[in-house]
Amino acid sequence: MVPLFHDFSGETVLVFGGGRVGARKARRFARETRTVVVSPAFGEYGFGDSELVRAAPSADDVDDWVERFDPVLVVAATSQETVNEAVEVAARDHGALVNRADHSGGRDAGSVVVPATVEDSPVTVAISTGGTSPALSKYLRERIETELDGAGAMAALTAELRTELKTRDLSPSKRRDAVRAVVRSSPVWKALRTGDSNAREEAARVIGNEFGIDVDDTRGDSR
């Protein structure tokens, strides 16, 4: 399986099944795009901004629902194996991606796995075990969560520095080394995580000391 980050904005995601699992997937997708959940009953779970449609499609009806909503991704998360099976076939016939929540292996082209994700925007880490051990994905996600503290702010700070360094008369290799030094600097990470000192100032110090490049240490505190 090839991990890719997919922009779903402006598209529709169609979820079959309004139980715990359907709700979890729906919440995830609804943060980004129009998400519709079709189910005869909805559990007491959060569905985010999803549209809920109360219906109990039979395996034969599923195709019509997919036709009607024209989704780019369909999630099969019902408690009925035959319906989930039909959802997979209908999605494929429609040229949509398909996520079988009730399957771990034996996937075909066009099938996707929902990974465990850690986000410190704009940084995202996604974990999959190739469908073999979701509990392990969840555990690793919890461990990585603390590791990622400050990464979003580091991305913002280094994006700013890269842009600034590109306007200077520097060789690409020197610019690369300077940015690398900042992302590896413990004092910069500490400043981003604690907010005690100005991270931008720390970064300017690293670049100044190690590379003799003078960058403005006052513009924007990236926290």
Ligand SMILES: C[C@@]1(CC(=O)O)c2cc3[nH]c(cc4nc(cc5[nH]c(cc(n2)[C@H]1CCC(=O)O)[C@@](C)(CC(=O)O)[C@@H]5CCC(=O)O)C(CC(=O)O)=C4CCC(=O)O)c(CCC(=O)O)c3CC(=O)O
């Ligand atoms: C293949 C996949 C398909 C897909 O859904 O895309 C799939 C399938 C199945 N999951 C099952 C069980 C559990 N799933 C979780 C949790 C998560 N499951 C997620 C993804 C995936 N689950 C995909 C593979 C991901 C990968 O490659 O690792 C996560 C990461 C993302 C998300 O769902 O949002 C989310 C954690 C999010 C987080 O916390 O960060 C827990 C843990 C818990 O609940 O505490 C359990 C119970 C413990 C266990 O069994 O491990 C079962 C058996 C059902 C049964 O027994 O009937 C199946 C079906 C089967 O295996 O046949």
Ligand SMILES: NC(=O)C1=CN([C@@H]2O[C@H](COP(=O)(O)OP(=O)(O)OC[C@H]3O[C@@H](n4cnc5c(N)ncnc54)[C@H](O)[C@@H]3O)[C@@H](O)[C@H]2O)C=CC1
């Ligand atoms: N991928 C994952 O992370 C996990 C997957 N699973 C699997 O996912 C499936 C769903 O699990 P849960 O949400 O816990 O089950 P659940 O029983 O809580 O929810 C199933 C939902 O499907 C709905 N449903 C039933 N017939 C339907 C139909 N014809 N059309 C549309 N919706 C219909 C029910 O009303 C219910 O809302 C199960 O097959 C389970 O084995 C279970 C745990 C985790």
